[in-house]
Amino acid sequence: MIVSISVTPPNAFSPKLPPSVAKLGHDELFLIELQGTLDVQGCESTGKDGQLIGTLNTADMNKPMLVIGHHLLEGKVVTLPKPLGVLHKQVRNTLDDSGEKEKVWWDVTAVVKKKIVFSKRPMPITKPASTASRR
Amino acid sequence: MSQLELRFSPSTEQDAGAFRLIELPPELCQLIDAAVETKPSRPILSIKGHPTEDAVVCTADKTYTLRSVVLSNTVLVVTPSRTDPDGTVHVRDQLHEVLEVVPSVPRLHKLAVLLRGMEYDEGDEDRRASLPRYSYEQAREEIQASEAQLNVGLRERRILVLDGYLRPIAPAHLNTILELFLNYLVSLSLSHDAAPVDDLVSALADDHDVPREVSSQVMSWFGQVGEGTWKMDVKAVVAEIGLGILRHHKHEPILETEFMTKWKNAVGDAFESAVSLQLLSGNYLRNPSDISGATLSYLAASTLPTDPAACFAELFLTRPRWKSDEIEPFLSDVAVNSKERDRLLLKYARAMTTPEGTWYTARVGYSN
Numbered sequence: 001m002i003v004s005i006s007v008t009p010p011n012a013f014s015p016k017l018p019p020s021v022a023k024l025g026h027d028e029l030f031l032i033e034l035q036g037t038l039d040v041q042g043c044e045s046t047g048k049d050g051q052l053i054g055t056l057n058t059a060d061m062n063k064p065m066l067v068i069g070h071h072l073l074e075g076k077v078v079t080l081p082k083p084l085g086v087l088h089k090q091v092r093n094t095l096d097d098s099g100e101k102e103k104v105w106w107d108v109t110a111v112v113k114k115k116i117v118f119s120k121r122p123m124p125i126t127k128p129a130s131t132a133s134r135r
Numbered sequence: 136m137s138q139l140e141l142r143f144s145p146s147t148e149q150d151a152g153a154f155r156l157i158e159l160p161p162e163l164c165q166l167i168d169a170a171v172e173t174k175p176s177r178p179i180l181s182i183k184g185h186p187t188e189d190a191v192v193c194t195a196d197k198t199y200t201l202r203s204v205v206l207s208n209t210v211l212v213v214t215p216s217r218t219d220p221d222g223t224v225h226v227r228d229q230l231h232e233v234l235e236v237v238p239s240v241p242r243l244h245k246l247a248v249l250l251r252g253m254e255y256d257e258g259d260e261d262r263r264a265s266l267p268r269y270s271y272e273q274a275r276e277e278i279q280a281s282e283a284q285l286n287v288g289l290r291e292r293r294i295l296v297l298d299g300y301l302r303p304i305a306p307a308h309l310n311t312i313l314e315l316f317l318n319y320l321v322s323l324s325l326s327h328d329a330a331p332v333d334d335l336v337s338a339l340a341d342d343h344d345v346p347r348e349v350s351s352q353v354m355s356w357f358g359q360v361g362e363g364t365w366k367m368d369v370k371a372v373v374a375e376i377g378l379g380i381l382r383h384h385k386h387e388p389i390l391e392t393e394f395m396t397k398w399k400n401a402v403g404d405a406f407e408s409a410v411s412l413q414l415l416s417g418n419y420l421r422n423p424s425d426i427s428g429a430t431l432s433y434l435a436a437s438t439l440p441t442d443p444a445a446c447f448a449e450l451f452l453t454r455p456r457w458k459s460d461e462i463e464p465f466l467s468d469v470a471v472n473s474k475e476r477d478r479l480l481l482k483y484a485r486a487m488t489t490p491e492g493t494w495y496t497a498r499v500g501y502s503n
Contacts, residue, residue, distance in 0.1 A: 001183070001184060001185060001186065001276075001277070002181050002182070002183050002276040002277075003181065003182040003183075004178035004180075004181055004182075005178055005179065005180035005181065005182065005192075006170075006177075006178040006179060006180075007167055007170040007171055007175075007179055009171055009174050010171070015214075015215040015216065015217050015220035016215060016220055017214075017215045017220065017224070018139070018215075018220070018221050020137065021139070021213075021224075028214060028215065029212065029213065029214050030213050031156075031210055031211065031212060031213065032141075032210070032211040032213055032226075033208050033209070033210050033211075034208060034209050034211065035207075035208050035209075036208075036209065037209045037229060038209070038211075038226070038229060040143075046147065046148060048143045048147055049143060049144065049145050049146060049147050050142055050143060050144075050145045050225075051142060051143050052140060052141070052142050053141045053142060053143060053226060054141050055138055055139065055140060055141065056138070056139040056140075056141050056224070057137060057138055057139075058137050058138075058139060059137035059138075066141070068141075082158045082159060082160065083158075083159045083164050084156045084157065084158060084159065084233065085156070085157045085158075085159050085163070085167065086154060086155075086156060086212060087154065087155040087156075087157060088153060088154055089152075089153040089154070089155075105178065106155070108167055108179075111159065111164060111167055111168075115210070117208075119208075
């Protein structure tokens with residue numbers, strides 16, 4: 001069995017991240033590390049598509065802040081001991097003489113050298129501060 | 136905007152499980168950077184293995200074992216929104232493990248088993264149709280080694296590629312071909328540093344029915360072929376001829392003096408001076424004996440198990456104690472470098488330093 005990993009060159013037309021987080025290593029992807037997991041209460045499988053999780057404040061990259069619900073998390077930017085490649089699964093359905101086949105391979109979408117880690121205990125926000133701007 | 140909205144992916148079902156993180160040692164980082172510049176048509180990395188095997192990842196010329204490290208934290212893969220890249224980012228996946236790569240020896244031992252019954256020998260044309268077959272392409276996809284390492288492995292294991300299929304050459308037939316080369320080099324007065332390929336290949340084809348593609352591949356294993364001439368690797372040819380004689384003595388040792396004489400005779404006057412026991416390092420055991428003289432027996436590193444514990448068990452069964460310079464050649468298939476070899480010696484053997492040097496014995500009672 002053989003699984004291919006390829007590299008696609010950067011696409012000038014894909015959406016780019018704002019500079020504050022693009023500095024973490026790649027202009028189209030970054031990593032956030034959290035303790036625990038994001039727990040989403042009961043909804044059907046597509047129910048959480050596009051839903052708001054929280055707000056990331058990147059005004060001061062020495063003290064990035066994440067507000068999720070009534071919790072405020074304070075984080076920091078950490079350099080990874082070894083750069084991490086981010087692989088994205090690609091699937092293509094092809095139709096040939098022997099029928100429909102699914103071709104699967106992985107693409108190295110980004111190589112990141114830093115991540116934002118939120119490892120301190122979340123601080124409850126008693127007075128809800130002005131939340132993310134509505135758009 | 137210094138405030139970013141963090142949202143779930145617009146297509147959570149499609150994205151979940153579609154991302155992986157892999158730690159990149161410097162050489163893989165460089166490989167990826169170079170690939171971004173050159174845009175190669177072939178994949179730069181391949182993960183290979185049977186579902187029951189541990190996976191390896193291969194570049195064009197190196198092999199790494201792939202390992203999964205579970206994280207206590209969660210890592211979110213975040214990308215900008217298409218519609219609002221300055222203000223909104225999406226969590227595409229939540230990951231709990233990272234893949235690690237560790238340099239590894241190429242795993243070529245499967246070839247011996249896979250190619251059983253497909254040997255190439257004299258009179259092959261008569262047998263060819265009924266033999267099972269295994270192709271080079273199959274090997275490229277299934278064998279856990281990079282393509283460059285696979286090709287080196289085929290050369291070292293004396294496997295011919297005929298019509299796209301892998302055919303290990305019968306050792307006795309290989310020796311016949313090599314002895315023919317040496318004889319014709321002398322009889323046709325050709326220099327072994329620049330022998331015209333065509334002269335030799337034609338002589339073997341016309342006088343001995345050895346197909347041209349067989350003798351040319353054998354030539355490429357034992358030297359360099361370029362611009363129509365062959366620069367023979369004298370040591371390699373002489374070594375292979377010696378091995379051919381030694382292979383008969385796996386269970387019954389041969390007197391060293393008798394062996395050396397036979398070997399010199401097989402090689403002929405012109406190449407006699409190249410004969411030396413050192414050429415067979417990793418393929419023989421020498422038993423000094425004070426009565427009639429030292430004896431030699433055949434033991435090939437390539438036939439030992441690749442699992443370190445099993446390899447050491449077999450070595451110590453063959454001989455209870457070893458000198459360090461005697462055991463080292465037999466560990467070349469098990470350890471990727473000398474640091475790894477020393478680590479394995481530390482783990483599986485007990486060292487005793489004497490005035491004669493370091494001796495290794497089995498570590499009693501080691502278990503997996």
